[in-house]
Amino acid sequence: xxxxxxxxDILGDELLSAFIISRQVPxxxxxxxxxxxxxxxxxxxxxxxxxxQSYNFPFVTTVGGWGLxxxxxxxxxxxxxxxxxxxxxxxxxxxxxxxxxxxLLKTVSEYAFTNCQKLRSINLPSxxxxxxxxxxxxxxxxxxxxxxxxxxxxxxxxxCPAIRQIDLPSVKTIGSGQINGCRSxxxxxxxxxxxxxxxxxxxxxxxxxxxxxxxxxxxxxxxxWGATSAVINYDTPYxxxxxxxxx
Numbered sequence: 326x327x328x329x330x331x332x333x334d335i336l337g338d339e340l341l342s343a344f345i346i347s348r349q350v351p352x353x354x355x356x357x358x359x360x361x362x363x364x365x366x367x368x369x370x371x372x373x374x375x376x377x378q379s380y381n382f383p384f385v386t387t388v389g390g391w392g393l394x395x396x397x398x399x400x401x402x403x404x405x406x407x408x409x410x411x412x413x414x415x416x417x418x419x420x421x422x423x424x425x426x427x428x429l430l431k432t433v434s435e436y437a438f439t440n441c442q443k444l445r446s447i448n449l450p451s452x453x454x455x456x457x458x459x460x461x462x463x464x465x466x467x468x469x470x471x472x473x474x475x476x477x478x479x480x481x482x483x484x485c486p487a488i489r490q491i492d493l494p495s496v497k498t499i500g501s502g503q504i505n506g507c508r509s510x511x512x513x514x515x516x517x518x519x520x521x522x523x524x525x526x527x528x529x530x531x532x533x534x535x536x537x538x539x540x541x542x543x544x545x546x547x548x549x550w551g552a553t554s555a556v557i558n559y560d561t562p563y564x565x566x567x568x569x570x571x572x
Contacts, residue, residue, distance in 0.1 A: 356398070357381070366392040368412055379403070388415050390434070400424065400443075410437050413456075417441075435478075438463060445487075446470075454478075457500075460485055472570045475518070482507055490514070492565030499550075501525045510534055514565035519545060527552035537561040 356378040363382055368389035371380070379401040380393065390412015393402065401424040402416065413435035416422060422441045429451050437455070438444060440462040447460075447469050454476035460466055461483045469488070475497045482488060484506035493499075494516040501523040504510055508531050517539045527536065528551030535556045538545070542559045549557055563569060 365389075368392060371396065373397075374399075382407075387411060390414060391417070394418055397421065402426065405429065408432070408451075410434060413437075414439065433459065436461060441466075449474075455481060458483060470567050472567050477503070479503075479523075480505070482510075490566070492567035493519075494563055494565055494567055494569040497521070499523060499526045501528075503527060504534075505529045507531065512537065514563060515539065516563045516565075516569055521545065522547055522550045525551040527555065530555045537564065539563055 356376060358377050358379065359381045361383050364384050364386055366385055366388045369391050370389065371393050372391045373395040375397050377396060378398055380399065381403040383405055385404050385407050387409045388407060391414045393416050394414045395418040398421060399419045400421050402422065403426040405426060405428060407427055408429050408431050410433040415433060415437040417436045417439040420440060420442045423443045425447055427449060430449055431451050432454050433452065433456065435456045436458040438460050439458050442464055444463050445465050445467055449471055451473060452471055453473050455474065456478040457480055459478065459481045460469065461480055463485050465487050466485045467487050467489065471493065473495050474493060475495055477496055477499045479500035480502045482491065482504050483502055486506055486508050488507055489509050489511050491510065491513045493514065495518055496516060497518050498521045503526050505528065510531055512535045514537045519540065522545050524547035530552035532554050534552060535558065536552060537558045539562055540559065549555060
C-alpha cells in the first residue's frame with residue numbers, strides 16, 4: 326500500500342509530495358491508499374488524483390473543500406472518524422465511486438457527492454445537515470439512508486432519476502428544488518419533526534408522486550410545495566423504511 330510519511334498528519338495545499346502534485350500515481354505504486362496518521366485533509370489536497378482506487382484514512386476528522394474530489398478512478402472511501410466536509414465538493418465528480426463509509430459524518434457543505442455516477446446506495450447515519458446539491462447528478466442512486474438529517478439544503482436529489490423512495494424521518498426544514506429530474510420517484514415519507522417546506526421544494530414532481538405527512542393540512546405553509554400533480558396524505562404516521570432514530 327502507498328503510505329504517507331509518518332511525520333505528516335495534515336494533507337493540504339497540494340504540496341504533499343511529487344506524486345500528489347502530479348495528480349497521478351506513478352507506475353508501480355499500489356492503487357489502494359492507507360494512512361493511520363493523517364487527521365486532516367485540507368482544501369484540494371488530493372483533488373483529481375488518478376490511479377487511486379481506494380482511500381482509507383481511519384483517523385481523519387475533517388475533509389476540506391474539494392479535498393477528495395474529482396478522482397477519476399476512485400471506487401471506495403473509508404473515513405470512519407470523519408465528522409465534517411468543509412468548503413464544497415468533498416467527493417464531487419468521483420465518477421466511479423461505489424462504496425462510501427462515513428458513519429460519523431454530521432455536516433457537509435455544497436455539492437458533496439455531485440456527479441458520483443456509480444453511487445447506487447449511501448448510508449449517512451449521523452448526517453444532520455446538508456447544503457446545496459448533496460446528490461446532484463447521482464444518476465443511479467437508488468437508496469439514501471439519512472435517519473438524522475434535520476436541515477435539508479436545496480437540490481438534494483436533483484437529477485437522481487433512479488431513486489424511487491425518499492425517507493426523511495428526522496427532517497425539520499426542507500429547501501427548494503429537491504426532486505427535479507427524479508422521474509422514478511414514487512413516495513416521500515416525512516417524519517413528525519417537520520416545521521418548514523420551501524414553496525418549490527417538490528417542483529416538477531413526477532405524475533402520481535405520493536407525499537406522506539404526519540401533520541394536519543395547513544400546518545406547513547406553501548402546499549403543495551410545487552408538486553401540483555402529487556397526492557398529499559396529511560395526518561399520516563411516518564412509515565418509511567428508514568426508521569426514526571431513538572433519542
